Amino acid sequence: MITTLTDTTASAIDKKMIEMRETFGANTIGRVLTLIIISTGDVEDPLEAAVRASHEHPARVLVLDVDPEAEASGLDAEIRVGRDAGAGEIVILRARGDIMYSLDTLVMALLLPDAPIVTWWPESAPSSPVHDVLGSMSQRRITDAAACSSPLATLKRLRRGYASGDSDLSWSRLTRWRGLVASAYEVPPISTPKLVEVSGSAEDPSVVLMAAWLEHTLGVDVRTVEPAGEVSEGPSVRGVRLHREDGTIELVRTSDDSIVMNLPGDQSGQHVTMPRRTLSELLSEELRRLNPDEVYGEVLASAFSGIDDFGTYARGKPEATDRVLEDASTVATAAAEAVASQLADALAQRQAAHLVVTGGSVGTKTAAALPGALSSAGADVSRLHIWWGDERFVDTDSSDRNEVAVRSSFLEPLQEAGLPARNIHVMPSPADGMSLDEAAAWYGQQLDQAGGDEPFRTRGRAFFDVLLLGVGPDGHVASLFPEHPDQRQAGASAVAVKNSPKPPPERISLPWPVLNSSRHVAFLVAGGDKAEAVARAHGEIDPWPVPASAVRGLESTTWFLDSAAAEKL
Numbered sequence: 001m002i003t004t005l006t007d008t009t010a011s012a013i014d015k016k017m018i019e020m021r022e023t024f025g026a027n028t029i030g031r032v033l034t035l036i037i038i039s040t041g042d043v044e045d046p047l048e049a050a051v052r053a054s055h056e057h058p059a060r061v062l063v064l065d066v067d068p069e070a071e072a073s074g075l076d077a078e079i080r081v082g083r084d085a086g087a088g089e090i091v092i093l094r095a096r097g098d099i100m101y102s103l104d105t106l107v108m109a110l111l112l113p114d115a116p117i118v119t120w121w122p123e124s125a126p127s128s129p130v131h132d133v134l135g136s137m138s139q140r141r142i143t144d145a146a147a148c149s150s151p152l153a154t155l156k157r158l159r160r161g162y163a164s165g166d167s168d169l170s171w172s173r174l175t176r177w178r179g180l181v182a183s184a185y186e187v188p189p190i191s192t193p194k195l196v197e198v199s200g201s202a203e204d205p206s207v208v209l210m211a212a213w214l215e216h217t218l219g220v221d222v223r224t225v226e227p228a229g230e231v232s233e234g235p236s237v238r239g240v241r242l243h244r245e246d247g248t249i250e251l252v253r254t255s256d257d258s259i260v261m262n263l264p265g266d267q268s269g270q271h272v273t274m275p276r277r278t279l280s281e282l283l284s285e286e287l288r289r290l291n292p293d294e295v296y297g298e299v300l301a302s303a304f305s306g307i308d309d310f311g312t313y314a315r316g317k318p319e320a321t322d323r324v325l326e327d328a329s330t331v332a333t334a335a336a337e338a339v340a341s342q343l344a345d346a347l348a349q350r351q352a353a354h355l356v357v358t359g360g361s362v363g364t365k366t367a368a369a370l371p372g373a374l375s376s377a378g379a380d381v382s383r384l385h386i387w388w389g390d391e392r393f394v395d396t397d398s399s400d401r402n403e404v405a406v407r408s409s410f411l412e413p414l415q416e417a418g419l420p421a422r423n424i425h426v427m428p429s430p431a432d433g434m435s436l437d438e439a440a441a442w443y444g445q446q447l448d449q450a451g452g453d454e455p456f457r458t459r460g461r462a463f464f465d466v467l468l469l470g471v472g473p474d475g476h477v478a479s480l481f482p483e484h485p486d487q488r489q490a491g492a493s494a495v496a497v498k499n500s501p502k503p504p505p506e507r508i509s510l511p512w513p514v515l516n517s518s519r520h521v522a523f524l525v526a527g528g529d530k531a532e533a534v535a536r537a538h539g540e541i542d543p544w545p546v547p548a549s550a551v552r553g554l555e556s557t558t559w560f561l562d563s564a565a566a567e568k569l
Contacts, residue, residue, distance in 0.1 A: 001020060001080070001081050001082045001083075001084060002078060002079070002080050002084050003016060003020060003078070003079045004076070004077070004078050004079075005076065005077040005078075005079070006074075006076045007074050007075070007076070008075055008076065008077050009075065010075075010105070010106050010107070010108070010109040010110060011109055013077045013079065013091060013093075013109075013110060014109050014110055016079060017079055017081070017089070017091070017110075020079060020081050031058050031059055031060050031088060031089070031112050031115060032057055032058055032059060032115065032116075033057065033059045033060075033112070033115050033116045033117065033118055033287065033290070034059060034060045034061075034062065034110075034111050034112045034115055034116070034117045034118070035050060035057075035059045035060070035061045035062070035118050035119075035120065035287070036062045036064065036107060036117065036118070036119045036120065036134055036138070037050060037061065037062070037063045037064065037119075037120050037122060038064050038066075038119065038120070038121045038122075038124075038134065039063060039064060039065050039066075039122060039123065040066070040123050040124045041122075041123045043063055043065050043092065045122070045279065046063070046120070046122040046123075046279070047061070047063060047090070047092075048279075048280070049278070049279040049280040049282075049283050050063075050086075050088075050090070050280075050283065051085065051086035051088075051090070051280075052086065052278075052280035052284075053280050053283045053284040053287055054085070054086040054087040054088035055086060055087045056284050056287070056288070057284065057287040057288070058087045058088045059088045059287070060088060060089050060090075060091070060110070060111075060112050060115075061085070061088055061089070061090045061091070062091050062093065062107055062110055062111075063090065063091070063092040063093065064093050064095065064103060064106075064107070064134075065092060065093065065094045065095070066094075066095045066096075066103070067094070067095070067096050067097070072096060072097055073096055073097030074095075074096045074097065075093065075094070075095055075096070075106070076093075076094040076096075077091060077092065077093055077094070078090075078091070078092040078094075079091050079092075080092075091110060093106065093107075097422075103133060103134060104133040104134060104137070104438075104442070107134065116139045116140070116290050117137055117138040117139060118138055118139065118140045118141075118142065118286070118287060118290070119132070119134050119135050119138040119140075119141050119142070120142040120143075120283070120286075121142070121143050121144070122144055122147060123144070123147050123148065124148055125143035125144070125145060125148055125154050125157070125158060125168075126143075126161070126445070126448055126453065127157040127158070127160065127161045127448065127453050127456065127457055127491070127492075127493065128160070128161025128162075128163070128444075128491040128492045128493070129141035129143060129158075129161065129163070129166050130161070130163035130165065130166065131161065131440070131441045131444050131445075131491065131492035131493070131494075132441065132444075132445055132448075133438070133441050133442050133445050136437070136438065136441050138165070139165060139290055140165055140167065140286065140290055140292075141163075141165055141166050141167070142167050142168070142169065142283075142286050143158060143166070143167075143168045143169070144168060144169040144170065145158065145168050145169075145170050145205040146169065146170050146173075146204070146205050146206065147169075150454070151170075151203060151204065151205050152203050152205060152208065153454065153457075153458065154205075155168070155170065155205045155208065155209075155300070155303070155304070156304050156457070157453070157454070157457045158300065159300045159301065159303065159304045159306070160306070160307070160457060160490065160491050161491035161492065162297055162300055162301070162491070163491075164292040164294065164297065165292045166296070166297070167286055167293050167296050168205070168209075168296070169279075169282045169283075169286070170204075170205035170206045170209055171206075171209055171293070171296045171299070172277075172282045172285050172286060173206045173237075173277060173282065174206055174209060174210055174213070174237065175277075175285060176274050176277070177210065177237055177240070177274075178210075178213065180251060180259065180261075180272065180274065181214070181240050181242075181251065184240075184242065184249045184251060184261060184263075185242060185249075187249060187263055189246060191244050191245055191246065192218060192219075192220060192244075193218065193220055193242040193243050193244050194220070194243050194244065194245070195220065195221055195222075195223065195243040196211075196214050196215075196218065196220055196221070196222045196223070196240070196241065196242055196243070197222070197223050197224075197225050197239075197240070197241040197243070198210050198211045198214065198222060198223070198224050198225070198237060198239075198240055199224075199225050199226075199227045199237070199238040199239035199240070199241070199252070200224065200226075200227060200236060200237045200238045200239075201226070201227075201236075202224050202226075204236065204237075206236065206237055207224060207236075207237055208224075208303055209299055209300070209303060210237050210240070211223075211224050211303075212299045212300075212302045212303035213295075213299045213302075214240075215302065216298060216299055216302040227239065236253070236276075237253070238252065238253050239251055239252040239253060244264065246264045246265075247263075247264025247265060248262075248264065249261070249262070249263055249264065250262040251272075253274075256275065256276045257273060257274070257275045257276075258271050258272060258273055258274060259271070259272040259274045260272070307490065310487075310488070310490060310512040310543045310550060311541040311542055311543050311549075311550045313512050313513050313515075313516035313550070314512075314516055314541050314543075314549075314550045314551055314552040315541055315552075316459075317552040317553065317554060317557070318552070318553070318555065318556060318557065319557075320523075320538070320552070320557040320558065320559055321556070321557070321558050321559070322558075322559045322561060322566065322569065323558060323559065323560050323561065324561050324562070324563060324566045325560065325561070325562055325563070326562065326563060327526065327562050327563075328361060328362050328365060328526035328527075328562055329365065330562070331362055331365075331366075331524060331525075331526050331560045331561065331562050332362055332365035332366040332368070332369050332524070333369055334560055335362075335366045335369075335468075335522055335524055335560040336366050336369035336370045336372075336373040337369075337373050337376075337377075338522065338558065338560075339355070339366070339370065339373070339466050339468070339520075339522060340370060340373035340374045340376065340377040340379060341377055342465060342466050342519070342520050343355060343374065343377070343379050343384065343465060343466060344374070344377040344378060344379040346465040346466075346519070347379055347380050347383055347384070351383060352383050352384070352385055353379075353383065353384050353385065353465045353466075354384075354385045354387060354450075354463060354464045354465050354466075355384060355385070355386055355387065355464070355465065355466050355468070356387045356388065356389050356464050356466070356467040356468060356510070356518065357386060357387070357388060357389070357402070357406065357410070357468050358388075358389050358390075358402065358468045358469050358470045358478075358524065359390070359402030359405060359470065360470035360524070361526070362470060362524040362525065362526045362560075363402075363468060363470045363524050364405045364406055364409070366468060366524055367405075367406040367409065367410035367468075368406070368409035368410055370410060370414075371410065371413035371414050371417065374414075374417075375417065380418075381414050381417050381418050381419045382418040382419060382420060384414070384419055384423060385423045385425065385450070386411070386414075386419070386423060386424045386425060387425045387447070387464070388402055388403060388425070388426070388427050389467065389468070389469060389477075389478040389509070389510050389515065390402070390427075390478035390479040390497075390507055390508060390509040390510065391403065391426075391427035391507065391508050392504045392506070392507050393428075393429065393430065393436050393439060393504070393506040393507055393508060394429065394430070394504050394506075395429060395430065395431060396429045396431045396432075398429075400504055401429070403426050403427070411424060425443075425446055425447075425450075427439065427443050427494075427508050428442055428443065428508075436496045436498065436506050436508070437496045439496070439508055440492065440494045440495055440496040440508045441492065441494070443493075443494040443508060444492045444493035444494035444495075445493075447463075447493045447494065447514070448493050450463075451463060452464075452493060452514070452517065453493070455517050456493055456513045456514050456517045457513055460554070461517070461554075462517050462518055462519045462553075462554045462555075463514075463517045463518070464517060464518035464519070465518065465519050465520065466518065466519070466520045466521075466522065467515065467518035467520070467521045467522070467551070467553070468522050468524060469515075469521065469522070469523050469524070469548075469551060470523075470524055470525065471523055471525050471530055471533055471534065471537065471548045472502070472530070472533065473529045473530050473532075473533055474501075474533065475533040475536055475537060475545070475546045475547055475548045475549075476502070476547050476548070477515070477547045477548045477551060478509045478510055478515060479497045479500060479507040479508070479509035480497075480509055480511070480512070480515075480543070480547045481497075481500065481501050481502070481547065482544070482545050482546065482547060483544055483545060484497075484500075484501065486498060486509075487511075487512075487543065487544070487547060489511055490511050490512055490513055492511065493510070493511075493514055494508055494509070494510055494511070494514070495508070495509055495510075495511045496508060497509050512543065512550065512551075515551045516550075516551055516552060517554075518553050518554065519553055519554050519555045519556075520553045520555055520556045520557075520558070521551055521552060521553035521556070521557040521558070522557075522558050522560060523537075523548070523557075523558070523559045523560065523561075524560050525559065525560070525561050525562070525565040526561070526562040526564065526565055527562070527564055527565055528564035528565065528567065530565050531564065531565050531566070531567050531568040532568060533546070533548060534548075534559070534561065534565050534566065534568065534569065535568040535569055536548075536549065537549045538559075538569060
């Protein structure tokens with residue numbers, strides 16, 4: 001039975017599902033989990049895989065089909081129960097426009113009570129699934145790097161944002177291969193190979209993970225070699241060779257159904273039946289094991305080195321320049337004029353421009369000067385997006401909030417000039433019903449969905465056009481403080497900062513990779529009490545003791561200083 005609802009709500013969907021179960025005699029007693037599918041393309045293939053997997057794992061399947069570019073906001077739904085839903089029940093949620101910014105509240109009313117939650121991204125993957133607002137409520141988080149537009153880059157980003165409970169179908173595709181290689185390894189006389197070769201594309205995530213698994217497990221060198229002959233379509237390991245003292249064990253895929261195994265002294269070729277696995281089989285395996293797959297995490301870490309020196313995000317970019325002005329007011333005016341010109345240029349080249357604003361006295365003055373400067377520069381503010389580098393996690397109208405300080409002087413004039421309210425991306429407060437961690441995850445998701453996910457973790461690319469930053473007397477920027485443990489968080493696109501040395505103690509901040517993903521960076525500093533911090537920030541890039549030293553723009557970095565702040569340069 002299939003029922004469709006238009007311009008509906010989550011509560012109306014839940015009510016309709018109850019009615020349908022009562023009418024057709026379906027029940028939820030046998031449902032073992034809730035499977036959330038985040039779709040950015042065609043939903044049919046993932047949905048068919050979920051229906052087939054439901055015969056082994058009866059589940060409530062929630063498919064989120066989002067259209068963030070829709071002009072009008074709304075929610076349509078398609079509910080399937082009975083034969084049309086396999087051994088489970090299906091709700092397809094088609095979210096349009098602004099409603100996609102509250103996906104967690106959208107699905108909350110539809111979750112099965114007291115049942116595990118699994119979230120699956122079939123075609124795209126967040127850089128840190130555990131920090132996604134839906135991933136954060138899930139016991140397991142499944143991605144498929146091979147289905148993404150840049151498979152290897154996606155796998156690298158997943159490594160940086162990895163948390164226990166993550167898995168990828170590129171790893172699941174290796175289950176049978178790993179079992180076969182383990183069996184071949186034990187062919188007597190057992191000995192550790194001198195060299196291992198994995199045949200397949202070096203850009204294939206499964207090939208990369210296979211090589212990393214063998215290297216991690218055996219402790220030997222593993223080479224990836226391009227396969228000879230025609231390469232099959234789809235992600236694939238084409239072969240594995242174990243070079244031992246007594247000869248070579250060779251496993252080669254000869255068709256979609258079988259592997260040929262050649263052993264030392266026996267080159268007759270033993271055929272092993274090993275069909276390529278379907279999407280539903282891969283999904284079933286993942287749902288069969290709801291406990292974390294720690295081996296995947298170890299192999300992922302082995303495949304790609306981590307970044308421990310966060311100063312690396314700032315290195316290799318143009319040197320910073322200084323503009324020394326008379327006082328805080330002239331600093332703000334000069335900065336606003338420069339920023340307006342940069343944003344006008346960005347809007348002339350691209351459909352949208354992204355500005356990150358900051359708090360503090362000079363940051364607030366600069367924001368107040370921006371509406372006039374943007375108007376003089378002829379910038380089309382209707383295509384401008386406003387973000388914050390950090391925010392205090394306090395009540396919505398608290399004077400401690402950076403956003404409150406610029407509402408009347410900056411945001412309201414821009415809205416009067418045509419800036420849509422949906423383009424103002426305010427960080428959450430406790431009034432939004434989120435914990436600090438949930439609020440940081442939510443803001444990071446907004447950044448990723450707006451297009452920041454890949455640039456934030458790719459050298460040489462920028463998402464923001466202009467980033468404004470203040471600097472504290474201790475050298476902190478945003479809410480990343482000297483020698484504070486929370487500045488070491490880099491996996492998510494926005495992070496929670498707790499026990500801040502400067503009150504209030506709870507904050508949300510952009511981390512190093514995100515702060516360093518801007519074309520232009522402007523530091524706004526005034527006052528002699530910050531002169532020492534400014535001087536130290538002009539020295540070696542070292543974020544741990546001097547956070548202000550570790551942010552650079554891809555095209556330019558400018559320090560707008562008054563004479564007092566510049567006196568120790």
